[in-house]
Amino acid sequence: MEHYLDDGQPVGSRTLSRDAGLGVSPATVRNVMSDLEELGFIHSPHTSAGRVPTVQGYRFFVDTLLSIKPVQDLDLDDLRRQLSPDIELGSKQLIERASVLLSGVTDLASVVSIPRQNRTGLKHIEFIQLNDRRVLVVMVLGNDEVENRIVDLDRVYQPAELTEMGNFLNRRLQGRDFKAVRDEIIREMKAEREHANSVMLKTIEMAEQVLDSNNDGDYVLMGETNLMDFAEMSTVGKLKHLFDAFHQKQEILHLLDRCVAADGIQIFIGNESGYEVLDEWSVVTAPYTVDGDQLGVLGVIGPTRMAYDRVIPIVDITARLLGSALKHD
Helix, strand or coil, X not given: CHHHHHHCCCECHHHHHHHCCCCCCHHHHHHHHHHHHHCCCEECCCCCCCEEECHHHHHHHHHHHCCCCCCCHHHHHHHHHHCCCCCCCCHHHHHHHHHHHHHHHHCCEEEEXXXXXXXXXXXXXXXXEEECCEEEEEEEECCCCEXXXXXXXXXXXXXXHHHHHHHHHHHHHCCCCHHHHHHHHHHHHHHCCCCXXXXXXXHHHHHHHHHHHCCCCEEEEECHHHHHHCHHHCCHHHHHHHHHHHHHCHHHHHXXXXXXXXXCXXXXXXXXHCCHHHCCEEEEEEEEEECCEEEEEEEEEEECCXXXXXXXXXXXXXXXXXXXXXXXX
């Protein structure tokens, strides 16, 4: 396994007999490799070639044989310095920096999910007419960040109507969860058996549209060109398929969401991710948290023969440092 992780070339029985230091003949090694192939741990990419690990082989290696290496002092010092809690950066800048650092230290592609905005933190909302049926929606969130969105309406609303909409929601919200407020208003309308006020329903619809678009999820991707340095993965077809997935984002986001829902470090090798685009790649992620709340995950994407012993602790440490830095943001 270590031979293949180092250079990506199929490993033959003669090479193992010579380098393993076991004092056994190539024929003996060949028999053992044949048994491992029957068990599904290795396979031969070509008739006359040596063997390479299968996904099952990688999984067995990672779960039972892997010895984690300590992070090199130089890399650790750089990570701690660049993600220090004393650095005065906003949350988005810290997330971008973490992605850059992770990619640079591992020489792989890095992804860091951006925390989804919490609807419970909505302080104030305002609707401003732009032109005809377009309205600017201004939201002040719990952390005093301001988010703006433009929505297209089904008719022209007068400024007085838009003001009424904003006042109506702000009286109800006051830091409460938007969905709970929406459900409460609908229940009241049904209980009173009144015809729903079309303006008020449009208010709810507009706010939902904006909040949902603000909650779609995203991630910061860095270092995807590093993947071109791996000879076995550098064919145009393989990289194009993956880069298209990076651009479309949905499959990567779904995988990151699964990692958010799980605990601790997650390792997906080859087709374990369940997404065809990642069948020949591996993903290693770790959650980053603030005060016990899991905000997102960060990780790396690389070939299945990545140096797991080195990558896993780097991903874990970077996640911990990012969480600590965000706590003091």
